[in-house]
Amino acid sequence: MGQDNVVRAIGLRLTSVALFATMNAVIKVAEAEGAGLGEILFWRQFGAALLVVSIVGTGPGFASLKTQRFGAHVLRCVIGLTAMTLTFWTLLLLPLAEATTLGFSMPIFATVLGALLLHEATGWRRWAAVLAGFVGVLIVTQPGDGHIPPLGIATGLGAAFGTACISILLRTLGKSEAGLTTVFWFSTLSLVPLSVVYAVSVKAHPPLVWVLLLAIGLLGGVAQIAMTRSLQLGDVSLVVPMDYTALLWATLFGWLVFGMLPVPSTWLGAPIIIASGLYIVWREHVRRQKETKGAISME
Template sequence: MPGSSESLSHAIGLRLTSVALFATMNVGIKLVEARGASLGEILFWRQFGAALLVGSIVGGGPGFGSLRTRRFGAHIVRCVVGLTAMSLTFWTLLLLPLAEATTLGFSMPIFATVLGALVLHEATGWRRWAAVLTGFVGVIIVTQPGSGHIPPLGIATGLGAAFCTACISILLRTIGKTEAGLTTVFWFSVLSMVPLAPFYMMVAQPHPPLVWALLLGIGLLGGAAQIAMTRSLQLGDVSLVVPMDYTALLWATLFGWLVFATLPVASTWVGAPVIVASGLYIVWREHVRRRHGTERAIT
């Protein structure tokens, strides 16, 4: 029953699972790149594996007839923006340590607030604008522009990925009104193969069996994470599940230490909590705004 304590616990569990799966996928991305795989190959296998997984679930469950859509154009736009975001995210992972790359991704709610005000003309009070400003201060603390602490290209790709992900959140608000979660994930994965397949043919190269297994694992992990993330939003409010995303920094720090023998530098320890606090406040204010809107509609 939607809204019950059981469904809310399920939503939180799914979101935490998606974060852990994405974090594990990120480790795989860095490992295969270190073993010679290119960004183009990683992107192809990420989407190919996801398409296999989602196709198997749909074929063994509701059937492919359930994937019919009247919003094909919206799925194409989502695919273009999603592929751009994914490319920038993966590029950032290859340029930066896990913790720093993950922290830059936390600036997404900041961009989402700005886009919501400019594109959707959402009412945005001074409190949320203050949170946006605070979040950007946190980004400056982490990146320390001009210091050489983080490569400028890594900063650009990380913030670009966060911006594109914020654009996706705006698109999904409209797509999600008529499309099921599996439908959205399926069309994103399949449509992505159109540009990725010919590009992959140009950059494909032989690899040891371990790299092939890791590449397939990246796709399966990414697909499973995407399904869990989408399902969590069907069972629980954004204000409930999105804060779980910040556990990604714990996974990034742990994996960075265990797998790559790296820990976040001092500026990341200082700036990351500022960005997280900003994002949490933005999510909370969005919850308050929606609740007040519902109350006014009822009365």
């Protein structure tokens, strides 16, 4: 991997994180101004679809979107749309920092799913990291304490689990599908059910809300493309750690826009969850290096 690609991969990932964090803040503002969850979801995908279609149309052309794995794209759409719904619902239920921190539990679920579904070798070190991560989740949420609504905890962890399922599916899709193809099919296929939802939930809004809804779609679309491109230029172990800068953005937006800072339990539990995720990513990197060396030695 060239040094230029390394810098570009990190830059794109940091950009995608900042854009997603901005989108999350705009989602909360739009909801406060009267937009419903169904409307937010529709505009998120509609704006992204417009962006992807324009890029494909002016670039590689629509012939590049042909796929032999349409069923896999449909499954990715179902899981992705479910995870997105839970993610946005969590954003509306919880402060930005707490919602973001729960999302960091995704690598924990991905490790469990990888062991159960893909039969990946998972040593005691990664299982220890998984356990530590769940301890961090317990510290942040403090079940029974009441400082975080139980529904918000459920939707946040459900969103992380759904995102982990997507990461497992994308490992197989990525072997035959280009990143832009995957983004296109997810954005356009999801508009089918979301159009029905939108038709029954749309209502009149002042101009500001329409601007916010369009911004959600464009921010999400650009962020998704930047995130996908970062994985094409850099290894997962290189770019994924950049995702944890989302907590900095969530804390900043929470303070500047909503006048809220994370509660003490979040400051304590978040570093544990982040450390767990970083260790899991590092161990995955080590495992893949060993597999690559083993394959080379057998040639």
